Amino acid sequence: MIELEMQxxxxxxxHHPVLEAITCKVSPGEMVGLIGPNGSGKSTIIKALSHVIxxxxxxxxxxxxxxTRIPRRxxxxxxxxxxxxxxxxxxxxxxxxxxxxRNPHLxxxxxxxxxxxxxxxxxxxxxxxxxxxxxxxxxxxxGEIQCLLIARVLVQETRAILLDEPTAxxxxxxxxxxxxxxxxxxxxxxxxxxxxxxDLNIAAQYCDRLLLINERHIHAEGTPAEVITxxxxxxxxxxxxxxxxxxxxxxPTVLLGAHRNKTTGKQSWR
Numbered sequence: 001m002i003e004l005e006m007q008x009x010x011x012x013x014x015h016h017p018v019l020e021a022i023t024c025k026v027s028p029g030e031m032v033g034l035i036g037p038n039g040s041g042k043s044t045i046i047k048a049l050s051h052v053i054x055x056x057x058x059x060x061x062x063x064x065x066x067x068t069r070i071p072r073r074x075x076x077x078x079x080x081x082x083x084x085x086x087x088x089x090x091x092x093x094x095x096x097x098x099x100x101x102r103n104p105h106l107x108x109x110x111x112x113x114x115x116x117x118x119x120x121x122x123x124x125x126x127x128x129x130x131x132x133x134x135x136x137x138x139x140x141x142x143g144e145i146q147c148l149l150i151a152r153v154l155v156q157e158t159r160a161i162l163l164d165e166p167t168a169x170x171x172x173x174x175x176x177x178x179x180x181x182x183x184x185x186x187x188x189x190x191x192x193x194x195x196x197x198x199d200l201n202i203a204a205q206y207c208d209r210l211l212l213i214n215e216r217h218i219h220a221e222g223t224p225a226e227v228i229t230x231x232x233x234x235x236x237x238x239x240x241x242x243x244x245x246x247x248x249x250x251x252p253t254v255l256l257g258a259h260r261n262k263t264t265g266k267q268s269w270r
Contacts, residue, residue, distance in 0.1 A: 001028035001190050002063040002078055002159045004049055009058030011044050017056065018044050020216045026160070031186045031193040033207030034228075035200060039239060040213040042196035046164045049194065050081045062160070076104035080153035083128035084196075088145065090138035096125055097137060097148050101155030123151040126181055128174070142169035145253060150178055154185070161186075163195040167202060179206050200254045204228050205246075212236060228252040 004026040011019045017040040034042040047053045060067040102116040124130045165177040186193045197203040204224035212220040214236040220227045233241045242255045
């Protein structure tokens with residue numbers, strides 16, 4: 001079990017801050033969602049926690065250790081990442097892409113074992129990508145590649161997982177399948193999961209806690225019911241929305257606000 005923590009962290013690019021004095025924590029067995037407008041810094045937090053970028057100030061802790069003192073290979077055994085816009089070799093097969101997740105566990109010049117292959121096959125079956133095994137990356141759709149990235153991060157067998165828009169390019173059926181799987185693994189295996197999520201309704205349904213990012217800071221933090229409110233949505237997104245209580249599970253659900261047609265005077269939804 002490991003914990004991810006940011007303490008008064010400022011992040012940016014070329015000395016231009018994107019986020020300032022961010023403090024947050026992801027505990028074992030917890031799925032935390034990052035929400036906020038486009039460009040608010042959700043992906044930047046993912047990059048920082050995977051040590052793609054370094055903080056301008058503050059500390060990032062993984063398993064109570066400063067991330068800057070953890071060797072890259074060891075970090076890859078602790079924290080798995082499914083990025084939003086991956087660069088994948090087009091001549092690799094889907095199985096080879098997933099098998100790459102075993103690399104942090106291999107020694108120098110060491111080849112994958114039968115166990116590594118079995119782990120990769122199992123991850124592909126869990127993510128519904130088994131039938132893609134022999135197809136090349138350039139033959140796959142965006143949604144199929146997204147599922148492969150989830151399979152690859154499962155193959156790493158880490159204790160923490162970072163997901164950047166894990167449902168991007170997926171139809172609604174595949175969204176439910178993938179998120180059900182991630183939530184189940186989070187709970188059963190006591191994983192610390194942090195996911196940048198664009199869809200507020202998905203975030204509310206699957207995340208234990210939410211961090212709403214806006215204007216370089218955490219605007220709100222708490223349970224979905226505490227964060228997804230009419231006031232917060234209007235202040236952060238500038239949109240007139242209606243937040244309702246889901247009739248089955250009692251979680252907040254966001255509907256687009258109604259507006260009145262200036263010509264007909266009738267109300268419609270947008």
